[in-house]
Amino acid sequence: MPSRDKSITDMPKKRSTFLLSVLCFGMAFLYIPMFLLIVYSFNYSKIVSVWGGLSTRWYISLFESEEIWSALMLSLKIAIVNATFATLFGTLAGLALARFRHFRGRTLFTGMISAPLVMPEVITGLSLLLLFITLGDLIGWPEKRGITTITIAHITFSLAYVAVIIESRLSGIGETLEEAALDLGAKPLRVMMDITLPLLAPGMLAGWLLAFTLSLDDLVIASFVSGPGSSTLPMLIYSRVKLGLKPDINALATMIILAVAMGVLIAGWILIRQQKQRERDAQLAGAK
Amino acid sequence: MIKPTDSALTASRLNESTKMIFHRRWVRVVDNFFQSRWKGLSVAIPYVWLVIFFLIPFFIVLKISFAESLIASPPFSSLFEWSEDAALKMTLIFDNFAYLWEDDLYVKTYLNSVKISTISTILCLLIGYPMAYAIVRASGTMKYLLLLMVILPFWTSFLLRVYAWMGILADQGTLNSFLIWAGVIDQPIRMMYSEFAVYIGIVYSYLPFMILPLYANLEKLDLTLHEAASDLGAHPITVFFTVTLPLTIPGIIAGGLLVFIPATGEFVIPDLLGGGNVLMIGRVLYDEFNSNHDWPVAAAVAIALLILLVIPMMLYQHAQSRQINN
Amino acid sequence: MSTQERDAFLDRPWKDSTAEPFIRIEGVTKRFGAFTAVEAVSLDIYKGELFSLLGGSGCGKTTLLRMLAGFEEPTAGHIYIDGVDMVDVPAYARPVNMMFQSYALFPHMSVEDNVAYGLKRDGVPKAETSQRVADMLSMVELLELQKRKPHQLSGGQRQRVALARALVKRPKLLLLDEPLAALDKRLREQTQFELMNIQDQLGVTFIVVTHDQEEAMTLSTRIAVMDHGQIIQVGEPSEVYERPQTKDIANFIGTINMFDGEVMSSNDSFLLRCPKISKPLKLPSQTELNIGQQVTLAIRPEKIKMTLEDPHDPSRITLRGEVLEFAYMGNISIYRVKIEGEVVLQITIPNLDRMAERKIEWDDQVFISWHPDNSLVLRD
Numbered sequence: 001m002p003s004r005d006k007s008i009t010d011m012p013k014k015r016s017t018f019l020l021s022v023l024c025f026g027m028a029f030l031y032i033p034m035f036l037l038i039v040y041s042f043n044y045s046k047i048v049s050v051w052g053g054l055s056t057r058w059y060i061s062l063f064e065s066e067e068i069w070s071a072l073m074l075s076l077k078i079a080i081v082n083a084t085f086a087t088l089f090g091t092l093a094g095l096a097l098a099r100f101r102h103f104r105g106r107t108l109f110t111g112m113i114s115a116p117l118v119m120p121e122v123i124t125g126l127s128l129l130l131l132f133i134t135l136g137d138l139i140g141w142p143e144k145r146g147i148t149t150i151t152i153a154h155i156t157f158s159l160a161y162v163a164v165i166i167e168s169r170l171s172g173i174g175e176t177l178e179e180a181a182l183d184l185g186a187k188p189l190r191v192m193m194d195i196t197l198p199l200l201a202p203g204m205l206a207g208w209l210l211a212f213t214l215s216l217d218d219l220v221i222a223s224f225v226s227g228p229g230s231s232t233l234p235m236l237i238y239s240r241v242k243l244g245l246k247p248d249i250n251a252l253a254t255m256i257i258l259a260v261a262m263g264v265l266i267a268g269w270i271l272i273r274q275q276k277q278r279e280r281d282a283q284l285a286g287a288k
Numbered sequence: 289m290i291k292p293t294d295s296a297l298t299a300s301r302l303n304e305s306t307k308m309i310f311h312r313r314w315v316r317v318v319d320n321f322f323q324s325r326w327k328g329l330s331v332a333i334p335y336v337w338l339v340i341f342f343l344i345p346f347f348i349v350l351k352i353s354f355a356e357s358l359i360a361s362p363p364f365s366s367l368f369e370w371s372e373d374a375a376l377k378m379t380l381i382f383d384n385f386a387y388l389w390e391d392d393l394y395v396k397t398y399l400n401s402v403k404i405s406t407i408s409t410i411l412c413l414l415i416g417y418p419m420a421y422a423i424v425r426a427s428g429t430m431k432y433l434l435l436l437m438v439i440l441p442f443w444t445s446f447l448l449r450v451y452a453w454m455g456i457l458a459d460q461g462t463l464n465s466f467l468i469w470a471g472v473i474d475q476p477i478r479m480m481y482s483e484f485a486v487y488i489g490i491v492y493s494y495l496p497f498m499i500l501p502l503y504a505n506l507e508k509l510d511l512t513l514h515e516a517a518s519d520l521g522a523h524p525i526t527v528f529f530t531v532t533l534p535l536t537i538p539g540i541i542a543g544g545l546l547v548f549i550p551a552t553g554e555f556v557i558p559d560l561l562g563g564g565n566v567l568m569i570g571r572v573l574y575d576e577f578n579s580n581h582d583w584p585v586a587a588a589v590a591i592a593l594l595i596l597l598v599i600p601m602m603l604y605q606h607a608q609s610r611q612i613n614n
Numbered sequence: 615m616s617t618q619e620r621d622a623f624l625d626r627p628w629k630d631s632t633a634e635p636f637i638r639i640e641g642v643t644k645r646f647g648a649f650t651a652v653e654a655v656s657l658d659i660y661k662g663e664l665f666s667l668l669g670g671s672g673c674g675k676t677t678l679l680r681m682l683a684g685f686e687e688p689t690a691g692h693i694y695i696d697g698v699d700m701v702d703v704p705a706y707a708r709p710v711n712m713m714f715q716s717y718a719l720f721p722h723m724s725v726e727d728n729v730a731y732g733l734k735r736d737g738v739p740k741a742e743t744s745q746r747v748a749d750m751l752s753m754v755e756l757l758e759l760q761k762r763k764p765h766q767l768s769g770g771q772r773q774r775v776a777l778a779r780a781l782v783k784r785p786k787l788l789l790l791d792e793p794l795a796a797l798d799k800r801l802r803e804q805t806q807f808e809l810m811n812i813q814d815q816l817g818v819t820f821i822v823v824t825h826d827q828e829e830a831m832t833l834s835t836r837i838a839v840m841d842h843g844q845i846i847q848v849g850e851p852s853e854v855y856e857r858p859q860t861k862d863i864a865n866f867i868g869t870i871n872m873f874d875g876e877v878m879s880s881n882d883s884f885l886l887r888c889p890k891i892s893k894p895l896k897l898p899s900q901t902e903l904n905i906g907q908q909v910t911l912a913i914r915p916e917k918i919k920m921t922l923e924d925p926h927d928p929s930r931i932t933l934r935g936e937v938l939e940f941a942y943m944g945n946i947s948i949y950r951v952k953i954e955g956e957v958v959l960q961i962t963i964p965n966l967d968r969m970a971e972r973k974i975e976w977d978d979q980v981f982i983s984w985h986p987d988n989s990l991v992l993r994d
Contacts, residue, residue, distance in 0.1 A: 019425070022418035023434070026499075029415070029492065030441055033452035036462055040455060048455055093334035100327055105335070112338040114608065118545070118601045120553020122570045123590045126577060127345035130587070134348055156341040159334060189326055213443050220555050220574075234447050241451050241560065245458065253448040260443045268436040272429060515685050516718035518706040520732030520783065527706075530731070534722045 034257055041250035048245035058251040068236065068252065075216055075233040078147060082154040083212035087204055089155065090162025090211070094203075095196070097163060098170035116160040125224030128153045132225060145227030153225045154215040161214065162207035169203035170196075353384055353587035384588035394589070397567040398596065404483065404568060405551035408490040409498075412547045413540065415491070416498035420539075423499070424506040435503070438496050450489055450560050457485050457561070481563030489557040494550065498543040505539025506532075538607060545604040549597055569593050626850075627660040628836065634697075636661040636819055637682070637787065642691030644677050644843075651677040653843040654691070664813050664820045666830040669840035670866070675823045678840070679789050682821065683712045696786060706735070711785040715792040717776035719764040725751070725775050726760040732783040750782040753812070770801045777809075781816065790822045794829060806832050827867045831855065839863050861992050864912050871918075871959045872992070873911045877903050883986075886911050890955045896931055896986040903991065910992040915962040917988040920949065920974060924981050932983040935959070937976055949974070951982060 041059070045052025062068060093113055096103070103109075116124065132142055132149050142149055177199070181191045219234040226235065240246050388394040423434045441449060456462045457479040464476040479485055509532065517527045555570040562568065569589065577586035627633040635658035644652040652674040659665045667675040680686045682693060684705030693700045700708060711732070719728050726747060733743040751757045754774040764772060773796065780788055793809065794802045810833060813820050824830050830837050831851040838848045847859045858864035861872065873895060875888035884903050885894040888911075895911055897903065919925070925932060935951040938958065942965075949961045961982060963974075974980060 016422075019418050019422040022415065023422040026415050026419040026495065027434075027437060030437070030495065033449065033456060033492070034441075034444070036455060037448070037452045047460070050460060089334040089337055092330040093338075096327075096331040096334070100331060103328075103331055108343075109331070109335055109338075111605075112335075112342050114605050115601070116342060118549045118597075118604055120550060120570060120593060120597065122553055122555055122573045123349070123594060126573065126586060126590050127349045128341065130348045130352060130583075131341065131345035152341060156337070159337070163334070192326075217446050219447055223578075234445065237445075237447055237451070238556075241447075241454070245451075245455055249448075249451065250455075253445070253451065256448060257444050261440060264436060264440045264443055268432065272432050275432070510716070510718070512714050512716055512718040513720060515683070515705070516712070516714055516720070516779075517731070518685075518704070519683055519708075519710070519712045520779070521706050521735035522731075523706055523735075526735065531720060 037250055038254045038257065041247070041254040043247060043250075046247060048247050048250060058247045059255075062248045062251045062255075065248070068233070068248075071231050071233045071236040074147065074230060078151050078154060078232065079212045079215040081151050082158055082215040083208045085151075085155045086158035086162050086211040087208045090159040090207055091166050091200065091204055093159060093163035094166025094170060095192075097167045099175075099196075113160050113163050116157040117164065119157075121218070121220035122224075124157060125153070125221040128156070128221070129224045145225055146230035149225045149227070150222050150230070150232065153221050154211075154218060157221070158211035158214050161210055162204075165207045165210065166200060166203050169200060173199055349587045349590055352584055353591045355384075355584045355587075384584045385592070387585060388588055388592060393567070394572070394592075397569050397572050398592070400567045401552050401569040402596070404486060404490070404566075405548050405554075408487055408494070408551050409544050409548045411487065411491045412495050412498040413544060416495055416543065417502055417536075417540075420499045420502035420506055423503055438499050438503075442496055446493060447556060449493060450557055453485065453489055453492065453561060454480065457488070480561065481565050483562065483566050485561035486558050486566050486568070489561045490547075490551050490554065493557065494547040497546040497550075501542035501546065502536065502539040505536045505542075509535055541607050542604065545600050545607070549600050549604065552597060553593055569596075626835075627663075628658070633660060635659060636663075636696060637821075638692075638694040639678075639682075640692045640694070642678070642681060642688045642693060644674075644681060644686060645689045650843050652681070652688075655843075655845055656691075657838060657845060657848065659819065659821065661819055662817050663835045664810065664822065664833055666822045666824055666834040666837045667840055668824055668827060668830040668837050668867075670825060673840040674843035675840050676791060677843075679712075679791055679821065679823045682787070683710055683789055684708050709786040710789060711780040711783055711787075712789040713776045713780045713791065713793055715795060717764075717772050717796075719772060719775055719779070721764055724761050724763055725756060725767070728764070728775055729760075729779045729782050732779065736783070746782055750778045754778045769796055769798075770805065773797060773805065777812070781812070781818070784816075785818065787819045787821065790820060792824055793822060795824075795826070802829070809833065831867075839866065858912075858990070858992070861910055861912070864990070864992060869915055869960055870912045871915065873957075875909070875911065877905055877907045877909055879905050890957050891933070892954060893933065897991055898986045898989055901991045911989055912992050913984055913989040915948070915960045916946075916964075918959065918961045918982050918984045920951070920961050920963060920980050920982050922974065922978065922980060925983050927983065930983040930985050932981055935980050935982050937974060937978045937980060939976065940974070951980060953982070 040048050042054050042056065043050075043052055044055035044057065093109075097110065097113065128149075129145075132145055136142055178191050178195050181195045182188070186194060217234065218232075219238050222232045223235055223238070226232065231239070237249060237252070241249055419438075423431060423438070426434055454461075458464070459476045459478065459480065461480070463479065464473075467473045468476065513531050513535070514527055517531045518524065522530060552568075553570040554568060555574050558566045558568040558571045559574075562571075570593075573586055573589045573593065576582050576589060637657075637659040639655055639657040639659075642652060642655045643650065655674075655678060667678060669675045677686060681688050682695075682700075684700065684703065688701070695709060720731065723731070729747045729750060730743050733746060738746070747760075748757065751760055754777060756771060756774055756778065759767065759771065764775070767775065773793065777793075790809075794805055797805060806829065809820075822830070822833060831854075834851055836848060836850055837854050838845045839854060840846065841862060847854055847863050849857075854863065855867055858867060858870075864870045864872075873886065873888045873891070875886040875895070877897070878885050878887050878894065880894075883899060884897040884901070884905075886897050886909065887894050897909075897911060903909070919930075933953045935953040938950045938952050940947055940949040944965070946962045946964050949963065951959050951961055953959060959982065
């Protein structure tokens with residue numbers, strides 16, 4: 001047998017009742033709440049938890065609600081701009097962390113990249129709000145808080161996530177390919193364009209999607225730095241839910257969950273297919 | 289002899305070539321500039337951004353936490369003042385911190401936050417470890433499917449998933465209805481607005497954060513070590529406690545901190561599921577700021593929270609950098 | 615049976631039909647899905663042997679070893695160790711220890727704790743454990759490194775820790791999976807002899823898996839050559855080298871020159887008519903052959919003599935050739951000689967004299983010759 005590293009994956013598959021039951025319990029724990037959310041969204045009754053027959057009235061009232069539409073549009077706008085800038089800045093930051101070994105203030109930079117990942121949202125939100133107020137006093141910008149300040153706040157913490165993805169991908173790829181290109185006469189900038197960035201493309205896509213979701217999902221930071229009249233979707237949901245269960249929120253949740261599930265399943269299906277294709281290719285190459 | 293037409297031609301050619309040379313030189317200058325500067329530029333952009341929007345705000349919070357609260361806009365006193373002899377005077381007021389220390393509520397809130405997030409972390413570990421282990425042992429497509437199922441909640445709205453539990457735990461909620469239907473209880477039990485609900489909410493929201501680092505750690509583990517242990521006479525359970533568990537400590541630490549740190553500062557879960565009964569520091573900060581408008585105290589709470597989390601945060605960073613170096 | 619014969623059997627119990635094998639592998643098959651890793655293998659191994667399983671990658675030797683250790687269950691067949699059927703005995707309860715190819719040292723334990731691990735599992739008293747660990751570590755000359763962690767050791771030191779850890783339990787059988795593969799050449803040669811010494815001292819039965827035929831030849835009392843999950847030959851190293859049973863074995867162990875052809879007879883001996891060579895080649899006597907049969911004549915490079923003059927020896931097969939290239943290796947020189955047509959032979963010549971009168975070099979016209987009894991007849 002060729003010597004290859006084995007992992008637990010290759011362990012003889014003896015079924016462990018304990019493991020299997022914890023797995024089932026955990027998955028049920030993760031999915032039953034979402035499932036119930038979906039079921040109750042089709043409930044006619046105004047009281048969410050009392051079944052009053054099948055109905056789609058909450059979906060209709062959802063589509064008719066202008067408030068929700070405008071909050072959704074605002075959230076999407078912020079999320080797209082945020083994801084784009086965060087991917088740009090985050091890629092540069094990840095490159096710097098993984099490839100430029102020595103530059104002034106590297107330690108501070110590393111700290112500033114990893115701190116936002118674990119910083120409690122309330123602190124990030126509070127500190128950015130205080131910055132915007134101070135800046136407003138000092139230089140008159142930002143005049144009022146809203147879409148711009150929320151986007152800036154989101155870019156700040158999203159870029160850290162992107163940077164970490166890019167850095168781990170770069171250290172996974174290793175530097176041999178870049179060294180090979182240098183050896184063949186390409187200047188460093190050329191190497192970056194021809195070799196590094198194409199290899200990074202999947203990581204950048206993953207980073208963009210993550211930044212997009214983080215932004216769409218954020219409630220706490222946005223509530224700190226937004227101003228009057230600019231409610232994002234999570235802020236709107238929160239203000240409604242705070243007072244109790246709302247059937248139209250169930251309908252909204254169902255749509256969001258289904259959209260995300262579709263996206264993740266498609267992505268997962270593509271990944272699995274690629275993996276299988278690669279295995280098949282490897283087998284073919286091995287056979288020859 | 290050069291005919292005039294020829295010379296004109298030559299001149300124009302010369303002109304062309306100088307242009308070319310000039311053009312090339314210009315390209316080279318730009319090229320050289322980028323070749324030597326692009327690294328600096330690409331670091332500078334995110335660097336400057338983070339200094340302005342992450343580092344400076346942090347110092348502003350620090351500064352305000354030492355200010356006096358005023359009924360004004362902004363509602364705090366200025367820390368720096370130009371005195372008459374044009375010297376910069378700085379007034380540090382520790383009142384806000386003293387206030388936190390003296391007021392029983394804040395101390396209790398602190399301890400309660402730590403208690404809740406510690407217990408939630410342990411619960412996540414107890415459920416997450418076997419799950420991660422089971423996923424690593426699953427085969428082929430099943431493994432990817434299970435991983436996807438763990439990751440999927442990541443991408444759905446956090447707020448809506450917490451909201452889902454409001455429907456389950458309410459007095460007339462699904463769980464109570466089910467228990468009454470099953471004959472376990474006659475009267476609905478009060479589950480909403482309690483620490484129990486907060487535990488459920490935190491474990492539910494942060495379980496994937498525990499499973500994924502553990503999965504990554506277990507996946508990398510060398511099976512031959514298990515075989516070696518069992519070859520040397522260790523029963524599978526002994527193998528787990530003497531080999532698997534010690535070797536997955538990095539994963540346990542990473543997962544534990546990924547749950548503990550955000551759970552301690554959590555706002556949404558105690559607010560929606562805990563109601564007024566569960567004191568957690570993130571909620572107190574939010575209320576102090578948005579309802580009481582006491583900014584200096586809010587800033588002091590933030591600094592105190594940060595002090596509480598600084599050691600776990602540094603631990604996490606240390607663990608991460610060690611993993612990347614390996 | 616005479617005493618003399620019995621003494622001979624003491625060293626070679628496999629020649630004694632009455633001897634009781636220590637390990638009996640009976641019709642063992644292992645399938646992974648549609649893939650058959652080991653197919654109907656039967657093998658007897660005797661006490662005190664240093665037995666090698668030799669084969670290329672994917673031949674099933676490691677799978678067989680893992681079934682002995684208890685990490686894989688045979689799909690069919692039985693394994694007996696010291697007369698006990700091992701089918702339902704889990705790995706941790708077998709009187710067998712293994713030295714892993716990667717050594718599998720526990721990275722979170724010191725050298726000492728690694729070696730003591732197995733004794734602790736058996737509930738050996740503390741004092742005895744530390745005594746036995748110390749004894750074993752001093753045997754492998756690692757006593758002063760006992761507090762170190764595996765990552766602070768060199769490759770050779772790790773290998774010795776792995777050996778000590780497996781031996782400290784005094785197993786009846788030690789399995790070694792490519793024990794020397796991770797070491798560099800010098801260390802490998804040195805360690806080979808150490809392994810043989812230790813095995814001799816302790817009298818433990820060793821089964822070694824290796825892909826390195828030289829290693830197998832040096833170490834073993836007997837070798838089993840495996841291919842495609844089957845054992846194709848079992849024998850002492852000299853038997854396997856001098857009397858390989860198939861072309862594959864002959865090619866795998868050492869280098870060999872081969873001529874395919876058809877058997878024909880002349881007088882009382884058999885000749886091989888080889889389509890690429892005009893002259894028929896005489897086949898070794900004492901071989902059962904039929905006229906018209908397709909066989910292969912094989913001759914090892916060191917059994918061919920090469921001279922500048924015709925040896926004029928009718929008992930030898932003599933052919934003319936031209937030196938294509940040669941490599942000076944110090945102790946020997948390897949020549950590639952083209953004989954008629956496209957046939958190229960490899961020949962090794964020991965460098966007996968420091969200053970040979972006339973060295974054979976490129977483009978020299980030479981005579982090559984061998985005695986028919988030094989050649990082999992192989993069938994497909």
